[in-house]
C-alpha cells in the first residue's frame with residue numbers, strides 16, 4: 001500500500017531534509033513552504049498524512065488542522081512546533097492532531113511516529129477487508145457434468161492467476177452469481193473480500209453512493225464521509241450483477257476506475273486509488289443493449305476481456321440428474337424426511353422439462369417435491385403439473401409422436417390436473433365433452 005505524505009514547512013533546509021529522509025524510508029512525499037499551497041494539495045489528491053509547521057505564511061499548521069477536521073478528510077496530522085511551546089501543542093492536540101514533534105527534531109522519533117500511523121492505517125484497511133471476508137459464504141460447490149459446464153470450469157481454472165475482468169452472460173438462474181464466486185475463490189484474491197451489488201435494485205444516486213461512497217455534505221443527509229464498495233473491495237473482487245441496468249453516467253465512472261485505478265467519491269475532489277477486479281453479469285443480450293445505447297461499448301470492451309456465456313439448462317441436460325441429486329441432498333437436511341431419490345418416471349419428467357427459470361427453477365421444484373412427497377422416493381405426483389405438461393413439448397428424434405398421440409397425452413394430463421372432471425377439462429381445452437372423449441379413446 002502506497003502511503004502518501006505532504007509536508008508543509010516554511011524553512012527551506014528543514015523541508016528538504018524531511019522530504020529526503022521520508023522518501024528514503026519508502027514514502028511518497030510532496031513538500032511545500034506555504035500553508036495555502038498545502039491545503040490545495042490535500043484537496044486535490046489523496047494523502048494519508050500531513051506534517052505541518054505550526055507557524056507558516058498563508059495558512060498556519062493549526063488552521064490546516066482545523067480545516068481537515070472540519071471537512072472530515074481522512075488524513076492524520078503531525079504538527080511541528082518551533083519553540084516547544086506547551087500552549088500551542090495542547091491546542092493542536094485538542095483540535096485532533098495525531099501527534100507533534102518539536103524543532104530541532106529527532107529524525108528517528110519522527111520516522112517512528114510516521115511508521116506507527118502507516119501501520120494503523122494498514123490495519124484498519126485489513127480490518128475492513130477481514131470483516132467483509134468474515135461475512136461471506138465461502139462454501140461454494142458447483143455441479144458440472146455436461147461438456148459445456150466443464151469447458152467453463154476449465155476456462156476459469158485457466159485464469160486463476162490472472163486479474164482480468166470477466167463478463168458473465170446467460171439467462172436468469174443459470175448460475176452467473178455462483179460462477180462469480182467461484183472465479184473469486186479460485187483466484188489469487190481469494191483471501192480478500194468478494195463484494196457484490198445488484199445494479200438493478202437502486203436508483204442512480206443511491207447506486208453511485210453505494211459504489212463510490214461520498215464525502216461529508218455531498219448531498220442532504222450525507223452527514224459523514226462514507227466509503228463505497230469500490231473502496232472496500234480494494235485488493236479483492238467486486239461483482240456487479242445486472243450491469244446493463246447501470247445508468248450511463250455511472251458506467252463512465254466505472255470505466256475510469258477500470259482504466260486508471262482511481263475514482264472520486266460523490267462530492268469528492270481527491271481521487272482515491274484502488275486495485276479491484278471486476279466481474280459483471282447480465283441476463284440480457286449484450287449486442288442488443290449496446291445497440292440500444294444502454295450499455296457503453298467502451299465499458300463492454302473493458303469488461304469482456306473474458307466473456308463467459310453460460311448455456312441454459314435445457315441445452316445441457318447432462319447436468320439435470322446430478323443437480324436433482326445435489327438439491328435433494330441439500331434440502332433433505334432441513335426437512336427431517338427420509339427420501340432416498342427419484343422414481344424413474346419422476347426423473348423422466350425432470351429430464352424433459354424446458355426450465356425457463358434454469359437451475360433456480362430446478363432447485364425450487366426439488367425443494368417443493370421434498371415437502372409434498374409422502375413416500376421415500378420422489379414420484380411424479382410431487383412434481384408441479386405444469387412441468388408434466390411441458391414434457392410433451394420436447395421432441396426426441398428417435399421417438400417422434402403423432403399429433404393424435406400428443407393430443408391424447410395432453411388431454412389426459414389436463415384431465416388429471418382437474419381431478420378427472422371432464423366438463424372442466426373440455427372447457428379449458430376449448431373443445432366439447434364429446435371431442436374430449438374421442439381424443440382420449442384414440443388408439
Ligand SMILES: Nc1ncnc2c1ncn2[C@@H]1O[C@H](COP(=O)(O)OP(=O)(O)OP(=O)(O)O)[C@@H](O)[C@H]1O
Nearest residue numbers: 141142143171172173174175176177178283359360
Ligand atoms: N451448476 C450449479 N451447481 C449447483 N448449484 C447451482 C448451479 N448453477 C446454479 N446453481 C444454484 O442455482 C441458483 C441460481 O443460480 P444463480 O443465482 O447463480 O443464477 P444467476 O444466473 O445469477 O441468476 P439471475 O440472472 O437471476 O441473477 C443458486 O442457488 C445457485 O447456487
Ligand SMILES: [Mg+2]
Nearest residue numbers: 176177178241
Ligand atoms: Mg444472479
